[in-house]
Amino acid sequence: xxxxxxxxxxxxxxxxxxxxxxxxxxxxxxxxxxxxxxxxxxxxxxxxxxxxxxxxxxxxxxxxxxxxxxxxxxxxxxxxxxxxxxxxxxxxxxxxxxxxxxxxxxxxxxxxxxxxxxxxxxxxxxxxxxxxxxxxxxxxxxxxxxxxxxxxxxxxxxxxxxxxxxxxxxxxxxxxxxxxxxxxxxxxxxxxxxxxxxxxxxxxxxxxxxxxxxxxxxxxxxxxxxxxxxxxxxxxxxxxxxxxxxxxxxxxxxxxxxxxxxxxxxxxxxxxxxxxxxxxxxxxxxxxxxxxxxxxxxxxxxxxxxxxxxxxxxxxxxxxxxxxxxxxxxxxxxxxxxx
Ligand code: PMP
Numbered sequence: 001x002x003x004x005x006x007x008x009x010x011x012x013x014x015x016x017x018x019x020x021x022x023x024x025x026x027x028x029x030x031x032x033x034x035x036x037x038x039x040x041x042x043x044x045x046x047x048x049x050x051x052x053x054x055x056x057x058x059x060x061x062x063x064x065x066x067x068x069x070x071x072x073x074x075x076x077x078x079x080x081x082x083x084x085x086x087x088x089x090x091x092x093x094x095x096x097x098x099x100x101x102x103x104x105x106x107x108x109x110x111x112x113x114x115x116x117x118x119x120x121x122x123x124x125x126x127x128x129x130x131x132x133x134x135x136x137x138x139x140x141x142x143x144x145x146x147x148x149x150x151x152x153x154x155x156x157x158x159x160x161x162x163x164x165x166x167x168x169x170x171x172x173x174x175x176x177x178x179x180x181x182x183x184x185x186x187x188x189x190x191x192x193x194x195x196x197x198x199x200x201x202x203x204x205x206x207x208x209x210x211x212x213x214x215x216x217x218x219x220x221x222x223x224x225x226x227x228x229x230x231x232x233x234x235x236x237x238x239x240x241x242x243x244x245x246x247x248x249x250x251x252x253x254x255x256x257x258x259x260x261x262x263x264x265x266x267x268x269x270x271x272x273x274x275x276x277x278x279x280x281x282x283x284x285x286x287x288x289x290x291x292x293x294x295x296x297x298x299x300x301x302x303x304x305x306x307x308x309x310x311x312x313x314x315x316x317x318x319x320x321x322x323x324x325x326x327x328x329x330x331x332x333x334x335x336x337x338x339x
Contacts, residue, residue, distance in 0.1 A: 008086040009054075012039055012046045012079075013165045017173045017300065021271055023263075023287050028295025031286045033303040034170060037275060041078040041110075043305035044166075045152075045234075048189050049079030051161035052150045053087065065145035067092055071132030073186065073234045074103030075305055076152050081110035092139065092147075094132040096120075099233055102309045122238055129153060153187045154242035162193020170300050171198065179297040182206035182251075182285040183304075184235040184278050185215055188244035190302060195247050204293070206251035208285025208301075210278075214238045216254040230257050231313060231323065232277035234304065251292065255284045257325055263287075264307070264314065265328040274307035277314055 005011045015035045023031040036044035056062035067090040068080050077093035084091045091112040095104060096119040107114055115135070120127045136149030152158050170178060181194045181203055195205045209216035211228030213236035218224055230236060237244075260280035267273040267283070279302070286301040293299070313319050317327045 008040050009050055009083055012050045012083065014169065015039060017170070018273070018303070020267070020273075020283060020286075022266060023283055023290075027287055027290035029290035029293070030298040031283070031290060032174070032298065032300045033273070033279070033283065034166065034300060035303050036166075037279075037303055037306040039079075041075070041082045042309065043075035043079065044190060044302055045072075045075035045305075046079040046083065047161040047165055048152055048158040048187070049076055049083050049150075051157045051164075052152065052155055053080070053083055053089065055155075055157035055160075056148050056150075057087075061146075062089065062148050063146055064088055066090070067139055067143055067145065067147040068150055069132055069136035069139060069147055070094070070150040070152065071127075071129035072152065074099050074107065074309075075234055076150070077107050077112055078103065078110055080150060081107060081112040085111050092135065094128045094135060096128050100310050101312055103233075106309070152189065156242060158187055158189035159193040159196065159243045162190050163196045165193075166190065166302075167194050167197020170194070171201065174298060174300065176201070177298055178203055178300055180204040180206060180251075180286075180289045180293060180299040181301065182208050182282060182289050182299065183302045184208045184210060184232075184255075184281045184285070185213070185237050185244065186234045186278075188237065188241045188247065191249070192243050192245075192247045195249070199250075204250040204289070205247075206253070206285055206289045207249040208253055208255050208281045208288075210236050210260070210281050211254060211256050212236050213254075215244075216252050219249055219252045227254075228256065230277075230281075231325065232257065232260065232281055233310070234276070235278045235281060251289055253285055253288045255281045255288075260284045261314070261320075262326055262328070265326075265331065268307065269328065269330060273303065275303055276305040276307055276310050278304045
């Protein structure tokens with residue numbers, strides 16, 4: 001195979017597995033992080049974006065010069081905009097106002113048209129996902145080159161990216177010596193894809209659910225309880241999306257921010273890994289799985305996106321303090337900007 005990638009799409013995936021030293025030492029397990037922040041758009045969602053675009057092209061729905069419309073917490077939009085740009089497509093992104101400024105800025109840089117809507121639950125017709133579906137239908141009628149709705153929550157091309165990509169990569173990189181995989185859910189594409197690819201090979205699957213999400217109570221009690229809330233972005237879910245259909249996790253935990261954030265801070269301070277909050281929830285889940293399985297197991301989790309995307313929140317002592325969240329000493333001492 002040529003070492004030269006023909007385009008950006010070919011540079012999506014194939015991310016390294018990085019041993020997480022402190023989590024491994026603490027548990028006596030090998031805890032490995034799949035470095036999804038090393039994708040071209042710096043998140044795991046580049047994979048879903050690429051599979052969704054390719055699938056729409058293959059089916060003849062997305063034609064040259066066409067527009068991709070999506071409701072996204074940001075990362076899928078960045079993936080769609082970048083991969084889309086490399087293939088000659090336009091993107092229109094509907095995003096809740098509450099998402100980080102850095103992600104919105106990056107979306108604009110990547111050439112997306114941004115529509116910001118107030119954060120609203122899924123049952124509200126103006127929820128960002130439902131809004132994006134209506135907008136896609138309107139644009140499909142009015143734009144000459146046509147438009148598609150990426151619909152990452154219910155479009156199964158999303159989980160297919162992990163069935164064909166992430167899951168087999170983890171199997172090959174560990175040479176089949178993997179006992180468990182753990183991750184949080186936004187759309188469920190990653191969890192469902194890992195489950196489909198790896199559960200039949202005897203790998204246990206764990207859900208790490210943030211506070212404010214209903215999935216932990218659904219999988220453990222069959223109810224939809226959503227206690228608490230979280231500053232993490234891109235994860236948490238109130239319904240069983242089409243991507244999650246049929247998923248049966250072997251383990252499930254509800255991980256509070258007070259447990260996940262110190263892990264994010266420690267990974268930067270001691271292991272040089274600059275990550276977003278969802279990676280902290282995932283590593284916390286991997287540590288919980290290690291404790292339940294006992295020493296000697298290999299557990300893989302997902303390092304979902306790069307931390308600079310959250311400069312104004314996760315790495316902002318005032319933001320954290322206002323919410324009663326832990327602030328590491330070194331972050332408090334770090335200058336906010338260089339004079
Ligand atoms: N972490 C981050 C930062 C994300 O943006 C997302 C996607 N929304 C996820 C995790 C969850 O991935 P998935 O959609 O595959 O469940």
